[in-house]
Structure formats: C-alpha cells, structure tokens
Amino acid sequence: MSLRLLWFLLLLFVGCVPVLVVNRIVLAAASANEIQSRINRIQNQWLIVANQVSRSGYVDNPQNEAIDAELVQMANLQDGRVIVVNRSFRTVRDTYEIDTGKYNISESVLQCFSGKASVNYYKESGYIDFAQPIYSSDNQQVVGVMLLSASTASAEELKEKLADRMLLLEIIEFVFMLIAAAVLSGRMVRPFKRIADSLTKATENPLEEDIRDSGFVETRAVSDAYNKTLKRLRQLDDSRQQFVSNVSHELKTPITSIRVLADSLMGQEDVPVELYREFMSDISEEIDRESQIIDDLLTLVRLDKxxxxxxxxxxxxxxxxxxxxxxxxxxxxxxxxxxxxxxxxxxxxxxxxxxxxxxxxxxxxxxxxxxxxxxxxxxxxxxxxxxxxxxxxxxxxxxxxxxxxxxxxxxxxxxxxxxxxxxxxxxxxxxxxxxxxxxxxxxxxxxxxxxxxxxxxxxxxxxxx
Ligand SMILES: Nc1ncnc2c1ncn2[C@@H]1O[C@H](COP(=O)(O)OP(=O)(O)O)[C@@H](O)[C@H]1O
Ligand SMILES: [Mg+2]
Missing domain, CATH: 3.30.565.10 (Histidine kinase-like ATPase, C-terminal domain)
Known part of the structure; x- marks a missing residue:
C-alpha cells in the first residue's frame, strides 16, 4: 500500500466523516424542534377553538354554522380531521363525515371526560392527535370531547428539503475534500519522492553527491544518515584506491630493478662472468623481495577476509x-x-x-x-x-x-x-x-x-x- 493512498484516505475520512455526523445530528434536532413548535402552535389555536365551542353549546346544537366553519377551517388548516364527541360518546361532528353518529370510546376520549387534555405524536403514521374537553357554559362539567388529527406531512417536507440541501452541501464538501486530500497527500509524500530521486541519482553516480532535503525533520534525518553512510563509503573507497595504487607501486619496484639489471647486462658485450654473477644475484634478491611482498599481501587479504x-x-x-x-x-x-x-x-x-x-x-x-x-x-x-x-x-x-x-x-x-x-x-x-x-x-x-x-x-x- 502506498503512503500517499494512506494519507489520501485518512484526510478524506477526517475531512468528511465529522461533517456527515454533525449534519445528521443537526437534521434530527431541527426536525424534532419543528414538530414541537408545531404542536405548541396548534395547541394554542385548538384551545381558542375549544373555548368557542364550549361557550356556544355546540355539542348540544351542532347546527351552529359559524362554529362548524371554524372546525372545518381548523381541519383544513392542519390538513387533518376534527371530531366532536358528546357526553354519551356519540360522534356529533366528523369533518370527514365518516363517523358521524357512531360511538367513540377511545382512551383519549375517556381521559378527556375526566378533565385531562392530551397530545399524542405518531411518528410512523405522521399524525399528531389532540384531545380537548368541552366544558358546559358555566365551566363546571365536561360535556364533550374535541379530537383533532393534524398531519405532520408539511414538517416532514421541510425536513426533506433541509436534507436535500444538506446533501448538496455534503457533495460539494466531498468533492472539495477529494481535491484537497489528493493535493495534500501528494505534498506529504513529496519529500520521500525527492529522497528516492536523490538516492537513485546517487547510485547512478556512485559516491559523488550528497543528497539534500530540508523538507521535514524526519526526511532530513534520513538524508543526513544517508550522507553519513556516503561519507564512510567514500573514505573506504579512497583507502581502497590508495591501497591498490600502493600495491601496484610496491610490486613494480622490484620488477623495475630486475629490468634495469637485465637491460644493462644485455646492453654490454663481453660481460665478465663476475659481473653476470653479481647482477644475477641482485636479480635473485629482487625476486625474493617480490615474492615476500606477495606473501605478505596474501596474508593480509586472508586476515581481512x-x-x-x-x-x-x-x-x-x-x-x-x-x-x-x-x-x-x-x-x-x-x-x-x-x-x-x-x-x-x-x-x-x-x-x-x-x-x-x-x-x-x-x-x-x-x-x-x-x-x-x-x-x-x-x-x-x-x-x-x-x-x-x-x-x-x-x-x-x-x-x-x-x-x-x-x-x-x-x-x-x-x-x-x-x-x-x-x-x-x-x-x-x-x-x-x-x-x-x-x-x-x-x-x-x-x-x-x-x-x-x-x-x-x-x-x-x-x-x-
Ligand atoms: N621497533 C621499531 N623501532 C623503530 N621504528 C619502527 C619499529 N617498528 C616499526 N617501525 C617503523 O614502522 C614502519 C612500519 O613497520 P612494518 O609495518 O613492520 O614495515 P617494515 O618493517 O616492513 O618496514 C617501519 O618501516 C619503521 O619505520
Ligand atoms: Mg616489519
């Protein structure tokens, strides 16, 4: 796996995941908030309507058109349904016209007759149910119950709109992070590339150049270490060259002497035997020397090996x-x-x-x-x-x-x-x-x-x- 890819994925992850998480949280909070404020708003209106209904004696006289219009408007406004139940649990008004005349003894209705209004939010079906007691004109007893089912579709719509917008932003952010991660990861591995290039160059051109990198502390440490190794190699190389040239020189010296002695013998005519003998013994000495040097060298090489x-x-x-x-x-x-x-x-x-x-x-x-x-x-x-x-x-x-x-x-x-x-x-x-x-x-x-x-x-x- 390449270091660059690793950096790239890491940057992308760090750049995108927190944003995604935060967006989800914000969206959930916003939608909860929206529902709550909707409940509050409806409840206020619902209370006002309930007051009017109580005062008008609508439960006993559902022909009151003004109140009826009020109820219908409420139902339309909340995109839902209003039901009014009288003392004997009979439905006297249903804006859907389905349950009129039928009995309704649901839990919330029962609760209302004991004076308790209720609000229930059904997240799955997307409805908020309000139940509100209707009082007699002297406010002494409960004479009926008003039920309102308000649809939360508009809140859901708002949430979806928000989610869409967020998705758009997230896509833009993702693309931006993609580019940024590509650029940054490239930048982070650049010093390594430079070092690799320098090293390649250094091997093509052995021991010649130091490598230089001032990018990061870490890569500088690498190049420094390499340069130290290079220095040591150079020293070794120098001493090896020195040794080779010394060896050649030392081996040549006796041979040169032998050549001079032999040449001078050959260049003369009628050389006396004594001179021959003398020169030959000198030559023999030089040969001994040569073989001594070779012996010593071999000993050294063997010891080194x-x-x-x-x-x-x-x-x-x-x-x-x-x-x-x-x-x-x-x-x-x-x-x-x-x-x-x-x-x-x-x-x-x-x-x-x-x-x-x-x-x-x-x-x-x-x-x-x-x-x-x-x-x-x-x-x-x-x-x-x-x-x-x-x-x-x-x-x-x-x-x-x-x-x-x-x-x-x-x-x-x-x-x-x-x-x-x-x-x-x-x-x-x-x-x-x-x-x-x-x-x-x-x-x-x-x-x-x-x-x-x-x-x-x-x-x-x-x-x-
Ligand atoms: N005991 C010593 N006293 C004085 N000089 C010495 C002594 N031992 C070594 N040296 C010097 O060190 C040099 C290197 O010694 P060595 O490696 O044995 O080479 P070599 O004896 O073949 O010349 C000698 O040439 C000599 O100049
Ligand atoms: Mg010696």
Missing part, C-alpha cells in the same frame, strides 16, 4: 614466544643485539598459533631491525585473570611522534630506504594489528626518537567468536 578462519586452540604462550625468539636470534646476532625473554608467569590461552607467532615475530623483527649495533630487545609476558600481555621493548632508533599514528598503515615506512635495506615490505605492523584485532585484542606503542620503542599487545585468554 574473515575471522572465522582463525584456527583457535589452547596454546602455551611462553613456548610460542621462545620459539619466535629462537628463529630471530641469528638476525639479532648479526647486529649484536641482545634478545631477552622475561616470563612473569606461565600463560595458556586460546589463540591461533601460526597467526600469533607471525604477529609477535613481526614486532621482534622490527625491534631488531630498527635498532643500533649492540642494542637490546626485551620481550615480556604477563597475564591477569582475563588477558595476557606481550611487551616488546627496544632501545633502537625510535619512531618520530608524527609517524606513530601511521606505522600500522599498509606500506607505511618511516624511512623507506632503511626498511628496504632490511628487507621490509611495510606490511608487517598492518599484519600484526590485524591478527591482534581478530583475537579481539588491542595494540599500543610508546616511542621516543633515538631512545627506543615499546609495543604492548593485550589479548583475551579465552577466545570469543
């Missing part, structure tokens, strides 16, 4: 750290860097062994690589009831303040030449952070230039998927 791929088991972290340090010891010895492991307590935790080893190795490798000769690297392990903490501290070259927030970014290196010389790809810390995050952990760094760097890693002892 899903955490479900974590192969979590109970691992002794102390042993894991020892093994990692053992692998890096030869590199440390080259620079005469002292590698120290400090375990405060035995720690067993649920981790992915291979990935955590990789993360720790990256940290320790950096601490050795970006160190001075004869420096030291301290790795420590501690735990509380919830987490274990690995700290990798060195007294190496440190990381400048402004670079600290960037070192975890892919391909970011403070000193490109130095990193390259040390065989780095700029992906190590990105991989480490990704591993730590996939274990729901945290990583922080403290560093001072020329004094040293400390990375701390905090990982929960129990893995929660």
């Amino acid at each position: 899903s955490q479900a791929e974590l192969n979590v088991t109970q691992i002794n972290i102390n042993e894991l750290l020892e093994a990692a340090l053992k692998r890096l010891r030869p590199i440390a010895q080259q620079k005469n860097v002292e590698l120290i492991l400090e375990s405060f307590r035995p720690v067993v935790a649920e981790v992915d062994k291979t990935k955590l080893s990789l993360a720790v190795s990256n940290l320790v490798e950096n601490a050795v690589k970006y160190n001075n000769r004869d420096g030291w690297v301290k790795v420590s392990l501690n735990a509380d009831h919830k987490f274990f903490y690995i700290k990798v501290a060195d007294n190496g070259i440190g990381i400048p303040e402004d670079a600290q927030e960037h070192v975890f970014e892919r391909f970011y290196r403070v000193d490109k030449a130095r990193s390259r010389e040390a065989g780095g790809t700029g992906l190590g810390l990105a991989i480490t952070r990704s591993v730590v995050y996939s274990h729901h952990g945290a990583i922080k760094l403290y560093s001072r230039e020329n004094e040293g760097t400390t990375f701390t890693v905090r990982i929960p002892l129990i893995y929660i998927a």
Whole structure:
C-alpha cells in the first residue's frame, strides 16, 4: 500500500466523516424542534377553538354554522380531521363525515371526560392527535370531547428539503475534500519522492553527491544518515584506491630493478662472468623481495577476509614466544643485539598459533631491525585473570611522534630506504594489528626518537567468536 493512498484516505475520512455526523445530528434536532413548535402552535389555536365551542353549546346544537366553519377551517388548516364527541360518546361532528353518529370510546376520549387534555405524536403514521374537553357554559362539567388529527406531512417536507440541501452541501464538501486530500497527500509524500530521486541519482553516480532535503525533520534525518553512510563509503573507497595504487607501486619496484639489471647486462658485450654473477644475484634478491611482498599481501587479504578462519586452540604462550625468539636470534646476532625473554608467569590461552607467532615475530623483527649495533630487545609476558600481555621493548632508533599514528598503515615506512635495506615490505605492523584485532585484542606503542620503542599487545585468554 502506498503512503500517499494512506494519507489520501485518512484526510478524506477526517475531512468528511465529522461533517456527515454533525449534519445528521443537526437534521434530527431541527426536525424534532419543528414538530414541537408545531404542536405548541396548534395547541394554542385548538384551545381558542375549544373555548368557542364550549361557550356556544355546540355539542348540544351542532347546527351552529359559524362554529362548524371554524372546525372545518381548523381541519383544513392542519390538513387533518376534527371530531366532536358528546357526553354519551356519540360522534356529533366528523369533518370527514365518516363517523358521524357512531360511538367513540377511545382512551383519549375517556381521559378527556375526566378533565385531562392530551397530545399524542405518531411518528410512523405522521399524525399528531389532540384531545380537548368541552366544558358546559358555566365551566363546571365536561360535556364533550374535541379530537383533532393534524398531519405532520408539511414538517416532514421541510425536513426533506433541509436534507436535500444538506446533501448538496455534503457533495460539494466531498468533492472539495477529494481535491484537497489528493493535493495534500501528494505534498506529504513529496519529500520521500525527492529522497528516492536523490538516492537513485546517487547510485547512478556512485559516491559523488550528497543528497539534500530540508523538507521535514524526519526526511532530513534520513538524508543526513544517508550522507553519513556516503561519507564512510567514500573514505573506504579512497583507502581502497590508495591501497591498490600502493600495491601496484610496491610490486613494480622490484620488477623495475630486475629490468634495469637485465637491460644493462644485455646492453654490454663481453660481460665478465663476475659481473653476470653479481647482477644475477641482485636479480635473485629482487625476486625474493617480490615474492615476500606477495606473501605478505596474501596474508593480509586472508586476515581481512574473515575471522572465522582463525584456527583457535589452547596454546602455551611462553613456548610460542621462545620459539619466535629462537628463529630471530641469528638476525639479532648479526647486529649484536641482545634478545631477552622475561616470563612473569606461565600463560595458556586460546589463540591461533601460526597467526600469533607471525604477529609477535613481526614486532621482534622490527625491534631488531630498527635498532643500533649492540642494542637490546626485551620481550615480556604477563597475564591477569582475563588477558595476557606481550611487551616488546627496544632501545633502537625510535619512531618520530608524527609517524606513530601511521606505522600500522599498509606500506607505511618511516624511512623507506632503511626498511628496504632490511628487507621490509611495510606490511608487517598492518599484519600484526590485524591478527591482534581478530583475537579481539588491542595494540599500543610508546616511542621516543633515538631512545627506543615499546609495543604492548593485550589479548583475551579465552577466545570469543
Ligand atoms: N621497533 C621499531 N623501532 C623503530 N621504528 C619502527 C619499529 N617498528 C616499526 N617501525 C617503523 O614502522 C614502519 C612500519 O613497520 P612494518 O609495518 O613492520 O614495515 P617494515 O618493517 O616492513 O618496514 C617501519 O618501516 C619503521 O619505520
Ligand atoms: Mg616489519
């Protein structure tokens, strides 16, 4: 169901139903009022006539033409019938000439003889019956009864006329409301249409334009939320493009070197074997680099793809750290860097062994690589009831303040030449952070230039998927 249709029906309902109800009520009240005032009017006249009849002694002498004319006129005026009954319940005058001479002992007649006039309104048959006692000339006793049946047809007619007029007004009102509801409902859904249009445009022209809507508070909230999403998507898109261009650049660098080396070999004649050997070993080094970058990239992509791929088991972290340090010891010895492991307590935790080893190795490798000769690297392990903490501290070259927030970014290196010389790809810390995050952990760094760097890693002892 469309929102517009809903609004349309609602407006139409709200616009028409109260009017209809009020009209019905007004009509009923007007008609009741009309009947009542009619009763009052007739009753007044009827009383006057009854007085005349009483004074003239008409009951005993119905030949009185003046009074008779009066009665006939009354009957005609009210579009009804007048009956006069005498003391012995015999009808002495009927303007319809049907009941003359017959007995009439109806309830209202009986009531009148006990002095009670009555008025009865018969809604269905459309008549009001008046019964009025006729008194003797000394006003002492009831000598007869006058009955008047007055038709309410004219009141009904009035009511119908009124109803007709109301119907006309109602039709006009309905048509007016129809138009108003169509216009208003269109107006109410217009902001939604605008947003839908903007969204369609935005998808045709991805991530380019913000959508704007200042129509209603609610629709503005929608467009604001959308714009926020758009902003985030743009950021993601930017970083994706940045990443792709970085990857291409990084992958191209070794290839360019290989090409230069190969070209220079081919461009010379009678190249000495030693030079061949030297160049070939350089080429081989570049190939190693290329495959290192590809390996790291693949690792990163795999880590990004899903955490479900974590192969979590109970691992002794102390042993894991020892093994990692053992692998890096030869590199440390080259620079005469002292590698120290400090375990405060035995720690067993649920981790992915291979990935955590990789993360720790990256940290320790950096601490050795970006160190001075004869420096030291301290790795420590501690735990509380919830987490274990690995700290990798060195007294190496440190990381400048402004670079600290960037070192975890892919391909970011403070000193490109130095990193390259040390065989780095700029992906190590990105991989480490990704591993730590996939274990729901945290990583922080403290560093001072020329004094040293400390990375701390905090990982929960129990893995929660
Ligand atoms: N312990 C450290 N001391 C000084 N600089 C560091 C240290 N660890 C990382 N860095 C800086 O952070 C950069 C990013 O590190 P990383 O992602 O491991 O890439 P890579 O080691 O391949 O260059 C390094 O190039 C280096 O400049
Ligand atoms: Mg590294």
